[in-house]
Amino acid sequence: MSSQNPDRLSRDSGQVLTVAQMRAAEEALMAAGSDVHALMQRAGRGAGEWVRRVAAGRRVTVLCGPGNNGGDGYVIARMLADAGLRVAVIAPRPPQTEAARQARAAYAGVVHDSAVAGLGGVLVDCLFGSGLTRPLDDATLGLLRDLAARHAYRIAVDLPSGVASDSGACLNPGLPDWHLTLALGAWKHAHFAMPACAKMGALRLVEIGVAAVPGAARVLEKPVLTAPAADAHKYRRGLLGIVAGAMPGAALLAATAALRGGAGYVQVLAGDAGLPGAPPELVVREGPLEDVLADSRFAALLVGPGLGRDDAAAARLAAALAAGKPMVIDADALVLLAPAMLRKRRWC
Numbered sequence: 378m379s380s381q382n383p384d385r386l387s388r389d390s391g392q393v394l395t396v397a398q399m400r401a402a403e404e405a406l407m408a409a410g411s412d413v414h415a416l417m418q419r420a421g422r423g424a425g426e427w428v429r430r431v432a433a434g435r436r437v438t439v440l441c442g443p444g445n446n447g448g449d450g451y452v453i454a455r456m457l458a459d460a461g462l463r464v465a466v467i468a469p470r471p472p473q474t475e476a477a478r479q480a481r482a483a484y485a486g487v488v489h490d491s492a493v494a495g496l497g498g499v500l501v502d503c504l505f506g507s508g509l510t511r512p513l514d515d516a517t518l519g520l521l522r523d524l525a526a527r528h529a530y531r532i533a534v535d536l537p538s539g540v541a542s543d544s545g546a547c548l549n550p551g552l553p554d555w556h557l558t559l560a561l562g563a564w565k566h567a568h569f570a571m572p573a574c575a576k577m578g579a580l581r582l583v584e585i586g587v588a589a590v591p592g593a594a595r596v597l598e599k600p601v602l603t604a605p606a607a608d609a610h611k612y613r614r615g616l617l618g619i620v621a622g623a624m625p626g627a628a629l630l631a632a633t634a635a636l637r638g639g640a641g642y643v644q645v646l647a648g649d650a651g652l653p654g655a656p657p658e659l660v661v662r663e664g665p666l667e668d669v670l671a672d673s674r675f676a677a678l679l680v681g682p683g684l685g686r687d688d689a690a691a692a693r694l695a696a697a698l699a700a701g702k703p704m705v706i707d708a709d710a711l712v713l714l715a716p717a718m719l720r721k722r723r724w725c
Contacts, residue, residue: 390582393564393594395543396507402563402587413476416585417445420561421452421480423583424534427559428453428501429460431532435498440524441468441481441488442504442538448477449534449561450503455484465493467524469517492523500528502555506535507542507565512549525553535561536568537576545570552576562587564596602639614641615676620666620697621647622690622709627683628652632659635679646670648693666693670700677703681710694718 394402406416428437439454441447447468458464466488472478481488504521505513513521521538525531533555539548545567558577560568562585567573605614617640621628628645629652635643636658644660645652646669652661662669670678680697684690691713697704698718706714 390584391564391596391598392587392590393566393569393596394587394590395566398590398593399507399563399565399587402590405588406586411586413445413474414479417448417476417480418452419585420583421449422456423585424449424559424561425453425456427557427581427583428499428532429457429462431530431557432457432462432499434462435530436463436465436496437499437501438465438467438496438524438528439501440504440521441466441472443468443470443473443477444505444508445474445477446503446506446535447472448474448480449506450501451477451480451484453501453503453534454486455480458484458486465489465496467492467520469520492520492527496524496527498528498530500524500531502531502533502538504538506561507567509536509538509548510541513539518549518551522551522553531555531557531578533558533577535559536565537573540567540573540576542567545573547572547576554578557581559583561585563590563593566594569596605639609641611641612674614639616640616642616644616674618670618675618678618702619643619645619682620678620680620684620693621645621650621652622683622693623685623687624683625650625652626654627708629655629659631679631682666696667699670696670702675700675702677705679705679707681705681707684709684713686712 403416437457439450441450454464454466464486466486468488469490472481531553536542537552537555539552541548542565554576556578558580560580560582568580617635619628619632632643632645644662646666647661647663648666649663651663655661678697680694686709690709694710694713
């Protein structure tokens with residue numbers, strides 16, 4: 378294992394990579410002087426430290442697959458055994474890659490090929506990682522379900538087995554739920570995509586030094602919210618305009634959320650239809666959208682929820698874009714949006 382501090386190896390911990398991008402990123406690390414064995418040690422030990430802390434002395438069962446994800450499992454098992462924890466390793470199939478075989482050879486304990494009696498504590502799933510594209514066979518799925526049912530706490534390494542990395546699809550029905558998922562090297566799309574992400578529990582990233590990948594998706598940074606200043610008033614905290622359309626109830630819901638979220642002043646721009654049922658604390662402005670948006674006090678606009686998809690809705694979207702304000706474009710507006718409508722916009 379490299380002597381470098383893993384925390385200092387991170388290049389871009391906010392990116393979300395496809396399977397192809399992750400493979401390219403790992404190849405770039407190897408071209409820079411690392412190798413598969415070193416990366417496996419780095420990933421396995423990083424994940425193993427999370428498992429050790431979560432286990433808190435409980436017995437740990439590590440379920441290893443035949444590929445490099447299984448190799449990570451052998452590294453985890455060796456680290457836990459060296460730390461004094463009771464470890465049981467189950468591998469339905471022997472290692473099939475050279476790095477996984479090396480990791481298996483370095484683990485001095487017994488490896489079982491099926492579930493063993495007396496299990497409990499923590500289960501660590503290292504069957505398959507982000508490259509899986511086909512469903513688990515019946516025997517493997519049955520073993521995974523059985524072990525999950527017999528452990529009080531369950532951890533998936535990289536991704537839960539049976540999940541498609543790029544789409545977030547569950548490749549088998551009835552996959553177990555996990556309490557913690559440890560992403561290796563970078564986030565994958567399935568970590569944030571339904572239905573798979575609902576099964577993953579808490580998400581944590583194990584850094585291995587992956588560099589920034591051009592064109593990669595990114596996790597939005599968590600906003601920092603502070604208490605209003607003592608002299609704050611509604612305009613200093615922001616006037617939000619919500620463009621209503623054919624289904625005004627959606628605009629009303631969005632306005633209610635904005636009020637509760639801390640916007641200083643919220644107006645629903647309802648056109649000539651008005652907004653029946655609006656609460657008294659919500660300002661509803663009627664009239665042509667172009668005239669209303671001439672108000673320079675608007676700090677931002679929301680357009681799309683309940684907008685509709687007819688010509689009138691497209692005209693309201695165009696008017697909102699023409700106002701030149703910071704915008705959130707959602708729902709129906711995304712359907713109506715055309716590249717030509719964005720050419721004169723400046724984006725952050």
